């Protein structure tokens with residue numbers, strides 16, 4: 001709690017499941033409030049039946065959970081969700097509003113801030129108190145080359161967007177029961193401006209949640225060599241990622257991009273193959289526990305961050321290493 005006001009987490013409900021980023025937000029808010037009772041509140045929006053999802057938030061130290069239910073909230077449209085969340089903000093009177101930057105969250109945070117006529121800060125890496133007790137929000141700027149600190153007051157509350165997987169969820173909190181508070185989402189007059197023809201949410205495993213990520217860069221030399229990245233990722237039980245340069249070249253998809261403008265990952269193992277280690281790439285993977293870099297230039301910046309380095313041609317390394325891993329797993 002900052003003063004007597006709680007921090008409000010926008011708890012994104014993805015088809016009846018809370019997005020993993022919600023638990024990161026809860027942990028960050030708990031740290032900031034020092035675990036004060038009633039210090040963390042949340043708002044969950046969704047179709048009728050969403051209340052069942054809301055109760056899970058009690059296990060991560062959230063006290064009051066504001067629930068806005070409406071059939072229009074079944075679809076991930078920022079316009080309708082922002083209206084419902086704004087109604088909850090008016091009820092909760094928070095000191096800060098935290099939004100995880102999922103596909104919906106990235107649009108939702110600025111939309112909500114505009115609707116509430118308050119400030120918005122995106123890409124937050126860290127939240128802490130400054131010496132005056134105000135909240136300090138640390139974010140990368142200039143393509144990740146520099147970090148900026150924003151000092152925000154509790155009134156009016158700022159909206160802060162944060163990247164998934166930039167902080168640990170830590171232990172679960174006590175799990176004491178809080179309150180469920182119903183919110184009128186105010187969608188009576190809402191007019192559909194966009195007709196959804198395809199659900200934009202990705203299905204399947206996400207890079208942000210992977211324990212192993214194997215990413216390829218320009219050093220692969222050709223689109224067809226990205227297959228080697230996919231094979232090694234599969235053998236290691238992980239997911240394939242990519243530098244933005246090869247996404248721009250069309251060798252990998254946008255969803256596979258790791259970095260400042262892509263996914264932020266923090267796996268146990270990150271293998272960077274033919275990637276130089278530009279600051280914008282590092283912004284998305286330097287939180288990985290163990291980094292292995294494969295690059296035939298021993299002066300490549302990525303080696304400064306790697307625990308293990310391989311200075312070979314990646315096209316020689318990939319098939320040989322993948323084959324050894326298969327042998328070790330007994331799958332060759």
Ligand SMILES: Cc1cc2nc3c(=O)[nH]c(=O)nc-3n(C[C@H](O)[C@H](O)[C@H](O)COP(=O)(O)OP(=O)(O)OC[C@H]3O[C@@H](n4cnc5c(N)ncnc54)[C@H](O)[C@@H]3O)c2cc1C
Nearest residue numbers: 217218219243244245259260261274275276281296297314
């Ligand atoms: C605003 C902004 C946002 C950005 N966001 C992102 C982002 O989110 N993610 C991101 O990745 N980038 C991002 N970038 C781009 C970033 O600056 C770099 O251009 C990009 O990361 C470089 O990709 P790369 O390492 O694959 O290519 P390069 O920098 O060209 O590096 C290729 C590396 O491969 C090595 N190599 C060459 N041949 C071989 C071989 N045969 N075997 C082994 N190694 C070899 C080379 O030594 C070199 O180090 C952003 C840039 C800007 C300006």
